[in-house]
Amino acid sequence: HAFCWIMQELAKSHAGVPSIAELTITLRDLAARIAPHGTFNFLLSNGQALWAHASTNLYYVVRQHPFATATLSDEDVSVNFADQTRTSDRVAVVVTAPLTTNEVWTPLPPGELQVFVDGGPVDEQSAIDSKQ
Numbered sequence: 001h002a003f004c005w006i007m008q009e010l011a012k013s014h015a016g017v018p019s020i021a022e023l024t025i026t027l028r029d030l031a032a033r034i035a036p037h038g039t040f041n042f043l044l045s046n047g048q049a050l051w052a053h054a055s056t057n058l059y060y061v062v063r064q065h066p067f068a069t070a071t072l073s074d075e076d077v078s079v080n081f082a083d084q085t086r087t088s089d090r091v092a093v094v095v096t097a098p099l100t101t102n103e104v105w106t107p108l109p110p111g112e113l114q115v116f117v118d119g120g121p122v123d124e125q126s127a128i129d130s131k132q
Contacts, residue, residue: 027044056110071102
């Protein structure tokens with residue numbers, strides 16, 4: 001229900017396709033309005049950006065060149081991302097619990113909305129500044 005409500009409110013708030021900064025402002029407001037109703041982590045993408053909202057536990061890691069080997073937390077398996085990527089690749093992985101033991105996962109504080117563009121986190125102020 002919560003996600004459908006967010007989609008409905010986005011349609012009401014924006015006649016056209018909003019910029020990343022505009023959508024960030026709207027999503028921040030909607031997340032604050034839904035927070036009193038319970039736990040609701042969410043990920044939303046428009047194909048240009050990814051928004052991650054932490055109600056409880058969310059973590060992210062950004063992987064980019066030079067890529068390393070990651071060791072999974074729950075399996076005795078390692079993945080060498082250098083074999084699977086190009087030097088120009090960058091990706092953000094967002095999860096509810098860290099997946100690997102040898103990478104630094106950044107926790108999102110409860111109530112925070114983080115925006116990712118081109119595989120990396122975007123500072124909210126720079127997103128707002130780009131709107132002006």
